[in-house]
Amino acid sequence: MSDQIELRVNGKSIRVAGGTVVAAAIALAGVSCFRKSVLGEARGPLCGMGICMECRVTINAQPHCRSCQVLCEEGMEVRTDE
Amino acid sequence: MSERRFDFEIVVVGAGPAGLAAACMAAENGKRVAVVDDTPWLGGQIWRGQQARPLVPQAQKWIERFRRSGATLLDRTSVIAAPRAGVLLAEHANGPREIHWDKLILATGARELFLPFPGWTLPGILGPGGLQSLAKSGWPVSGQRVVVAGSGPLLLAVADGLKKLGAKIVSIAEQAQWGRVAGFGATLLAHPAKLAQAARIKWRLLGVPYRCGVWPVKAEGDTQIRQVTLTDGQRSWTEACDLLACGFGLAPNVELPLALGCELLEGFVWVDAWQATSAAHVYCAGEPTGIGGADCALVEGQIAGHTASEHKAEAQALFQERSRWHEFRSALARAFALRAELKSLATADTLVCRCEDVSLGRMKQFAGWRDAKLQSRCGMGACQGRVCGAAAKVIFGWGMESVRPPVLPARIESLISVAEKESAEGGKASTGSECRAPALREYEN
Numbered sequence: 001m002s003d004q005i006e007l008r009v010n011g012k013s014i015r016v017a018g019g020t021v022v023a024a025a026i027a028l029a030g031v032s033c034f035r036k037s038v039l040g041e042a043r044g045p046l047c048g049m050g051i052c053m054e055c056r057v058t059i060n061a062q063p064h065c066r067s068c069q070v071l072c073e074e075g076m077e078v079r080t081d082e
Numbered sequence: 083m084s085e086r087r088f089d090f091e092i093v094v095v096g097a098g099p100a101g102l103a104a105a106c107m108a109a110e111n112g113k114r115v116a117v118v119d120d121t122p123w124l125g126g127q128i129w130r131g132q133q134a135r136p137l138v139p140q141a142q143k144w145i146e147r148f149r150r151s152g153a154t155l156l157d158r159t160s161v162i163a164a165p166r167a168g169v170l171l172a173e174h175a176n177g178p179r180e181i182h183w184d185k186l187i188l189a190t191g192a193r194e195l196f197l198p199f200p201g202w203t204l205p206g207i208l209g210p211g212g213l214q215s216l217a218k219s220g221w222p223v224s225g226q227r228v229v230v231a232g233s234g235p236l237l238l239a240v241a242d243g244l245k246k247l248g249a250k251i252v253s254i255a256e257q258a259q260w261g262r263v264a265g266f267g268a269t270l271l272a273h274p275a276k277l278a279q280a281a282r283i284k285w286r287l288l289g290v291p292y293r294c295g296v297w298p299v300k301a302e303g304d305t306q307i308r309q310v311t312l313t314d315g316q317r318s319w320t321e322a323c324d325l326l327a328c329g330f331g332l333a334p335n336v337e338l339p340l341a342l343g344c345e346l347l348e349g350f351v352w353v354d355a356w357q358a359t360s361a362a363h364v365y366c367a368g369e370p371t372g373i374g375g376a377d378c379a380l381v382e383g384q385i386a387g388h389t390a391s392e393h394k395a396e397a398q399a400l401f402q403e404r405s406r407w408h409e410f411r412s413a414l415a416r417a418f419a420l421r422a423e424l425k426s427l428a429t430a431d432t433l434v435c436r437c438e439d440v441s442l443g444r445m446k447q448f449a450g451w452r453d454a455k456l457q458s459r460c461g462m463g464a465c466q467g468r469v470c471g472a473a474a475k476v477i478f479g480w481g482m483e484s485v486r487p488p489v490l491p492a493r494i495e496s497l498i499s500v501a502e503k504e505s506a507e508g509g510k511a512s513t514g515s516e517c518r519a520p521a522l523r524e525y526e527n
Contacts, residue, residue, distance in 0.1 A: 016220060017220060019219065019220065020219060020220030021216065021219040021220060021221075023216055023219075023221065024216055024219055024220035024221040024222070025220065027216075027221050027222055028220070028221075028222055032205040032206065032305050032306045033205060033305065034205070037203070037436065037439050038437075038438055038439040038463075039433075039439040041203060041433075041439070042204075042205055042305060043203060043205060043436070044205030044206065044208075044306070045208055045212065045216065046196065046207070046208055046209060046212065046436070046469070047193060047194060047196075047208075047209050047212045047469070048208055048209060048211070048212025048213060048214075048215045048216045049127050049193065049194075049209075049211070049212055049215055050120055050121065051193045051335075051465060051468045051469075052196075052436070052465050052468065052469050053437065053463070053464035053465045053491070054436060054465075056464065064464070064491070068212075068215075068216060068219075069120065069121055069122075071122055072220075
């Protein structure tokens with residue numbers, strides 16, 4: 001696809017096709033830990049459809065966004081737990 | 083500023099097959115209709131991606147029809163509560179929304195059923211439907227080794243979909259016995275289109291092992307899954323993979339129906355022949371009433387749409403078609419019934435509640451779901467028991483007794499907006515005070 005979007009995942013710049021969800025951009029950036037659990041385990045998306053809340057990340061300084069439900073936008077700043 | 087208050091004669095929650103069909107009928111019957119959906123897409127989970135890359139003619143047809151129907155779409159709008167009769171409270175990025183309705187049609191769909199086993203919380207283990215949805219939205223699967231496991235016809239469809247996107251399907255493990263799956267294949271003879279679809283998928287997956295009576299017992303990895311151990315009950319073996327797509331069929335999304343006072347029957351929303359629930363002016367269609375697939379949902383949605391817009395003759399004309407799909411629904415449930423071994427995959431230290439990290443051993447100390455929630459915090463985290471509650475139902479037979487608002491984690495400003503409105507009106511601020519800390523905690527820390 002030609003309509004490329006540029007965003008940043010944990011400070012790293014990445015270009016994705018239009019229609020890509022934030023969760024996919026995070027995976028494309030090579031990040032597997034989306035959030036740290038209560039006991040400190042690394043977690044990534046489970047349900048992919050907005051109900052399990054495992055894919056929560058910070059998008060544009062707004063914490064706890066379900067990254068599987070949000071489309072990438074130009075200039076977005078995405079932060080996962082590291 | 084975005085609009086905050088909306089008024090419609092008929093409001094449909096969910097833009098999947100059932101919701102789209104209901105909305106089309108009601109709008110074509112001249113009603114003012116809105117469809118409210120959590121996502122930025124039309125078509126729900128099953129038809130996700132069909133807007134961008136139309137591949138399923140049926141999905142295209144309904145999405146087009148919806149666009150021409152005159153119904154309003156309120157997308158990216160998550161319903162969080164039903165603060166009083168005739169009103170839904172929802173969240174949108176621009177702020178809370180109050181949606182008023184005369185008739186309400188619930189088409190909230192289903193989610194995948196996840197069962198805990200050692201290692202199941204590792205990154206890279208996703209629901210089959212979930213992985214397919216994400217893959218359609220850009221998740222990289224090309225060249226990835228994927229094991230598909232769990233239960234239901236979705237496993238084959240997902241394996242097929244992922245393979246088309248360049249994934250290497252290592253194997254497919256279906257927990258149901260071969261005899262049952264074959265029997266289900268025979269019932270497809272009554273649904274030639276489905277049979278042809280199944281045959282095409284199976285053909286494209288030639289060379290990929292499809293094993294029945296096989297299920298996962300353990301996943302291992304480091305920063306993500308590296309291998310999964312499967313068993314047929316006699317012997318166990320390990321398969322290396324980059325992704326494990328694992329789900330044990332579907333569980334209905336009944337939180338909002340429960341919040342609206344709809345009665346359940348055996349875990350599904352009870353409806354009469356007109357798709358009417360036990361709650362006044364509230365209808366329900368599709369998976370919440372029974373797991374029957376998109377075709378079943380389309381017919382139920384049409385019936386609900388006609389009924390809610392007082393076109394009962396048109397609704398009745400669809401009863402026969404619906405009973406055909408209800409037979410299919412029963413056949414599905416029989417063929418892919420879960421085997422008893424799946425109840426004991428988790429060990430004492432396996433986490434069952436992923437939000438609050440509560441282990442099976444801890445949960446076992448309690449007599450029931452409510453007791454376990456109160457004392458261990460299981461089911462009290464961000465997903466509000468959507469994952470572990472469904473698992474606990476299978477493992478312990480515990481049922482969800484009730485649901486409390488908000489039905490999704492909500493921003494405090496959304497809840498304040500209801501409380502303010504109610505106190506301004508001198509009404510009872512019952513919902514505001516019932517919105518307890520657990521759901522909000524996530525947003526405060």
